[in-house]
Amino acid sequence: MTGGKVMTMAEAISRLVPDGASVAMGTCLEPAIPFAAGHELIRQRRRDLTLIGPISDGLFDQLIGAGCVARIRAAWVGNVSEGLGHCYRRATERGEPRQIEVCDYSNFAVSLALWAAAWNAPYLPTRTLLGSDILKTNPDLEVVDGAVRVRPLRPDVAIVHVQRSDPEGRAHLWGPLGVTEEAGLAARRIIVCCEELVEPEVVLSDPNRILFPDTKVAAVVHEPGGTHPSPLQGHWRRDHGAYREYARRSRTAEGYREWLEEWVLGVPDRRAYLERVDRERLRVRERRLAAPVDYGDE
Amino acid sequence: MSERYTAQELMVAAAAREIKDGELVFVGMRLPILAYGVAHHTHAPRARALYELGLMREQAPDAFLGTMGDPPNVVGALWATRMSNVMALMAQGEVDLGFIGGAEVDRFGNLNTSYIGDPSRPRTKLPGSGGGADIAILSRRWVTLMRHEPRRLVERVSYVTSPGYGDGPDWRRRHGLPGGGPAAIVTTLGVLRFPEGGGEAYLATIHPGHSLEEVRGATGWDLTVADDLGPTPEPTDEELAWIRRLDPDGFWTRADR
Numbered sequence: 001m002t003g004g005k006v007m008t009m010a011e012a013i014s015r016l017v018p019d020g021a022s023v024a025m026g027t028c029l030e031p032a033i034p035f036a037a038g039h040e041l042i043r044q045r046r047r048d049l050t051l052i053g054p055i056s057d058g059l060f061d062q063l064i065g066a067g068c069v070a071r072i073r074a075a076w077v078g079n080v081s082e083g084l085g086h087c088y089r090r091a092t093e094r095g096e097p098r099q100i101e102v103c104d105y106s107n108f109a110v111s112l113a114l115w116a117a118a119w120n121a122p123y124l125p126t127r128t129l130l131g132s133d134i135l136k137t138n139p140d141l142e143v144v145d146g147a148v149r150v151r152p153l154r155p156d157v158a159i160v161h162v163q164r165s166d167p168e169g170r171a172h173l174w175g176p177l178g179v180t181e182e183a184g185l186a187a188r189r190i191i192v193c194c195e196e197l198v199e200p201e202v203v204l205s206d207p208n209r210i211l212f213p214d215t216k217v218a219a220v221v222h223e224p225g226g227t228h229p230s231p232l233q234g235h236w237r238r239d240h241g242a243y244r245e246y247a248r249r250s251r252t253a254e255g256y257r258e259w260l261e262e263w264v265l266g267v268p269d270r271r272a273y274l275e276r277v278d279r280e281r282l283r284v285r286e287r288r289l290a291a292p293v294d295y296g297d298e
Numbered sequence: 299m300s301e302r303y304t305a306q307e308l309m310v311a312a313a314a315r316e317i318k319d320g321e322l323v324f325v326g327m328r329l330p331i332l333a334y335g336v337a338h339h340t341h342a343p344r345a346r347a348l349y350e351l352g353l354m355r356e357q358a359p360d361a362f363l364g365t366m367g368d369p370p371n372v373v374g375a376l377w378a379t380r381m382s383n384v385m386a387l388m389a390q391g392e393v394d395l396g397f398i399g400g401a402e403v404d405r406f407g408n409l410n411t412s413y414i415g416d417p418s419r420p421r422t423k424l425p426g427s428g429g430g431a432d433i434a435i436l437s438r439r440w441v442t443l444m445r446h447e448p449r450r451l452v453e454r455v456s457y458v459t460s461p462g463y464g465d466g467p468d469w470r471r472r473h474g475l476p477g478g479g480p481a482a483i484v485t486t487l488g489v490l491r492f493p494e495g496g497g498e499a500y501l502a503t504i505h506p507g508h509s510l511e512e513v514r515g516a517t518g519w520d521l522t523v524a525d526d527l528g529p530t531p532e533p534t535d536e537e538l539a540w541i542r543r544l545d546p547d548g549f550w551t552r553a554d555r
Contacts, residue, residue: 029351029381030367054350054381055428057365078425080327081364081549085425092423102423104412106431107350108385115382127389131461131473132431137417146474175372176352177380233369240364240549288373 005220006167009270012191012219013040017157020070022050024114024155024187027180030057030080031233032173034161034193036226036270042066043264052114052155054107054179057230058246061085062264065256067097073153075107081240082247087256096253104134109141111179113153117186123149158187161227162211163234165194169217170203170210174290175233177211184211189218195235197222206293225274228282237282303533305486306551307541308505309443310336311533312484313397316441320344321394322387324433328550329443330397331363335544336537348393350429352379362545388436391476396433396440400483402455405498405519406469407462407480409434409442410455417457427459434460439481446485452518463496470496487513489530498522503530 007015017023023041026033038059041049048070051060055076063069064077065087078085090096105113108128116124125147135141140151160180162173169192173180184190190212197220203210229239229246250256267273303311306329313333317323319342325334334347335358347355349366354377361370372378387393401424402410411430415421433440444450462480463469470479483490483499491502500522504513506529514521533541545551 028367030365031351031369055425074426076426076428083425088425089423093420102417104426106427107381107429108389108432108436111380111382111385127474127476128385128432128435130435131458131464131470131475132427132435133412133458134427134431137412174378175369176349176367176378178351179381181380182382231367231369233372238364238368243364284369 005169005217006197007219007221009036009040009193009221009223010044012221013037013044013046016189016191016218017041017046019046020048021156022052024052024158024183026053026056026059027158027160027183028176028178029055030238031175031231032161032227033057033059033230034159034226035059035228035230036223037159037191037193038063039264039273041068042260052153052183054110055080058243061087061250062260064088064091064100065097065250066260066264069100071101071103073103073105075105075110079243079247081243086247086250090253102137103140104137106132106134109134109150110153111182112150113140114179114182114186116150117152117154118182121152123151125149153186155183155187157189157191158183159191159193160184160211161193161195161223161232163194163232164196164198164203165192165220166198166200166203167220168200168214169220170200170214171212171217172203172206172209173211174209181211184216187216190216191219191221192217193221193223193226195224195232205295223270225279226270228274228277235284237284239277239282303538304551305505307533307538308530309484309486310541310551311537312489312530313441313443314340314537316482317342317345317395322346322348322392324348324350324388324393324396324437325366326397326429326433327365327399331366332541332544332550333397334358336540339540340536346376348384348387350381350384352381352384353377354384358544360543362547362549364549385432388432391438393437394439396437398430398433398440398442398460400442400444400450402450402452403442403444403462403483404452404455406464406466407483407492407499408455408458408464409460409462410457412459413457415456430460434462434477434480435475436477439478441482441484442480443484446487446513446516448516448518451485451516463492467495467497487516500524501527503528505530506532
């Protein structure tokens, strides 16, 4: 199977995410986080990125600690089961390893800002955030006539991880979608990472499940296990222990650097990373197939 | 402190009792995930749950959940969808009760989960709103859980991430907030509630083994106390059995996290 869009993670990151790019990731919230893509950004020493997302369970913290990030436009950055993001704290409180700018949102507001960009609207009005000081620390929010105007947020690239895609990037994702659709539609282009790379017939048999127009997809990366330690419905459970270990080790800058060397800089790619993970403990074994749907037309 | 249960187990049981049968509950992160499970399996079998990443359920999975996005939380869901769809229900006033994790709360129930100190160079950077501000503004009522310490229960938060009653009972109406506001603050020492129509939090119950003096000493303002102040009911054997079944390793209820 060949397709002009199919490439390695290293190629996709190198071609599509330059220094200074704005990147949406973690759009499903806790599941399906494209950690493999984030780690490749770190290995390629990308700089001055703007990270866009609702919450980030670990990944944004790792990129901040590695010095890749200039700006955060998100509702929450930390470690969902463990609490605070220690690299995020060091960057915002002490400017280590560098100063970052934070633009605050709520989850709903991130979604609205992405929809505004997707629809090419000047803003979307909402009642959420009325009375919140988030209005004071985000210049892209404004109260006019009793409603908050949320201005559009357009990522240069959205990076998603899905269960399956064909070589053209017709991506099937199931489970909760978070802000994935609006992030993809808003973005200038999309990198689809997939657990399984399948023939077009498979995804085209169920076009309702295709996330985005394939014209937005610029790269398709076949990266099984690319979401570890986050879960992926039907494939992987969440590795709670890995989140705990990251929280413990990243508490100090030195501990973070050791973690980074061991899990990111010291491994060439995702395949080598996964060899260090107890995959059999995390693999979902029980199958729960949905009923097929009938698209019959005559 | 009892030998029978931990402080977190009491908080989970107290949070679970805030859920009434048949309600639509916007479940946040961490302890409330467990509280919904306990409520569903005990007194509120018909309470439904909404999760901001895009899920609706009418029963809690009989499994440990580290996050709302763990695969067992998707199996058996009534709806797996996008975030903006579940936010739509909350924006329409359909959510009876929401849970918000807190770092700092003040006497009017305003929550800060963003910055301690000047936002441009904070003394402590907290993770941020997540869906907290949305829940605080749009749900019909909400509850927050936190450790009871003077640095957490403060006279006035320095940054309002998720608004409570602002500076008094009329504040939400004046600012056009559609939802009802905070109903309770469940802490490690007691449960604080708010007067009908909003306003300043008062101490409603004290957890067994703690004194009023201790609660006052751990609160950063001159705390009003209910006329009928009593003890927080202890977790029942059934509640404890469910807590331990859904959290078998004590991830949420025996470790300090």
